[in-house]
Amino acid sequence: MTRRPTLITLLLLLVASCGVAAPAQAERIKDMGQFQGLRANQLTGYGIVVGLAGTGDDSLDYSTLGMKGAVSRFGLTLPAGVNPALKNAAAVMITAELPAFSKPGQRLDITVSAIGKAKSLRGGTLVLAPLYGADGQIYAMAQGNLVIGGLGVDAADGSKLTVNVPSSGRIAGGATVERAVDTGFTATDQLTFNLHQFDATNAQRVTDAINQSLPGSAVMIDGASIAIRASGGADERMRLMSRIENLDVIRAEPPAKVIVNARTGTVVINGAVRVGTAAVTQGKLTVSIKESPTVVQPAPFSRGQTAIEPSSEIGVEQEYRPVMMIKPTASLSQLVDAINRMGVPPGDLVAILEALSQAGALTAELVII
Structure with missing residues (x-):
């Protein structure tokens, strides 16, 4: 009986189908790195989103203080000890990326995320908020209407329905650059x-x-x-x-690496991997236990009780697989061909690669993520 090839072996076979590695192609220098100093800068800020349909932070202290600060810009001062209910407002963190050579007046896209108990920012408007750089200076001002990709609904009986993340959204061109970065x-x-x-x-x-x-x-x-x-x-x-x-x-040939994802069983082998002389075998031992309990009834008019008599059947099956010989300095295509002939599943493939590495027959760095 032949084993159906797994997805991993099919992918490896696809890579190996090229046979000899394709000739190297020239790449532009701009695709291999970048000039020092010409990088983006991260901006962050704190703000208030208003206009929510009862999905805000309610009366959390930091959102209340933020709202008091926002209204104080317009000369409105709330009486001492008065904390307004803010179900229609939410405290948020604002993040943006300032590209190199950005000039005052240019627009930036911003991401707005709730930091409190706000259930959804859908329909909200961000009130004017400053964005700071790592040096503590203001580099942009943010304001605008949010676009939310998520949806959250609560029913009267306590049931909830959430699609994506309604407590985070973006504003395209929501910030205006106020200061250029000296590079x-x-x-x-x-x-x-x-x-x-x-x-x-x-x-x-x-x-x-x-x-x-x-x-x-x-x-x-x-x-x-x-x-x-x-x-x-x-x-x-x-x-x-x-x-x-x-x-x-x-570009130079990359270092030989075998990347193994321990969670999914995915194995990726690059073309620089080589294998020395090695003999590999992979066995399969299957132990099956079948329980067939029997109900035993007592004789009529006796004082006996109905009982269950256990009956177990144990079977052992071991699949024979011949030893595979891997030639010296085997290429990726030869290694994949040997693995395919063995018909090993992804889990056993990882074990074989680890064993080859421990034996010193695998010329590659084994990386497990």
């Missing part, structure tokens, strides 16, 4: 390009590609950073960056 773009005499991942080979190839286009301008700092000589004003630097970003580089 120090023209303050130094060099630019630094940082790779997304540390790799000395890729850093060397990027450096060589830049020096071929701009002789003597690039120096490799380490396996993740390249220093590029730059001069002149902002216009010359931006032209230099544009020229560098569009240079082509053949």
Whole structure:
């Protein structure tokens, strides 16, 4: 009897169907990293959402204080000791991302999330609130009507229905930039390009590609950073960056890795994995216990009682599978072909890979997530 191939083995077979690895293709430098300093900045703020249909925070202290602060901007002061019921308002946290080189007047998308007991922010309006950077300075002002992707409904008998997350929403273009971030773009005499991942080979190839286009301008700092000589004003630097970003580089082959998701049993093997000489066998032992209790009745007019007599049947079945020989320096396609011939399930595949790694026959880093 043949075993149906599992989804994992089918995926591995699809990867292996290419046979020999495809020739490397050139990539743009801009896809391998970014220039230092040209990054986004996170903004956060605290605000009040009003106009809710009775799904707000009620009388929580921080939402009450926030509402008092909001109305005080208009010269309205609530009497001491008076805490208004705020079922139609909710205290929220506001988050946004300020892209590099953002200028005053530009718009940002913001995310608004309830921080109290508000059940839903549907139909709410965010009251004008400042957004702060990590340095404590105000960089944007946020306000607008929320768009909620969730829905929450409560019935009189206590039953509830919730779709997605109604206590969080977004406002497209809900914040206006008030202050630009100084990136120090023209303050130094060099630019630094940082790779997304540390790799000395890729850093060397990027450096060589830049020096071929701009002789003597690039120096490799380490396996993740390249220093590029730059001069002149902002216009010359931006032209230099544009020229560098569009240079082509053949990316180095990644390190050999086997990624195992212990929760789902998913196994991903990249093309750099190699296997040394090894013999692998995988057995299957099945023990079955069948209970067939029998009801025993006493003889007529006797003093006996009805009883149940247990009856168990134990069976053991062991499936024989031959030893598979894996050739030295086997490629990914050869490894997958051997695994497919064995017909092992994902759980046993993980065990085999771990055993190969412990035996020193697997030339790869085994990562379990």
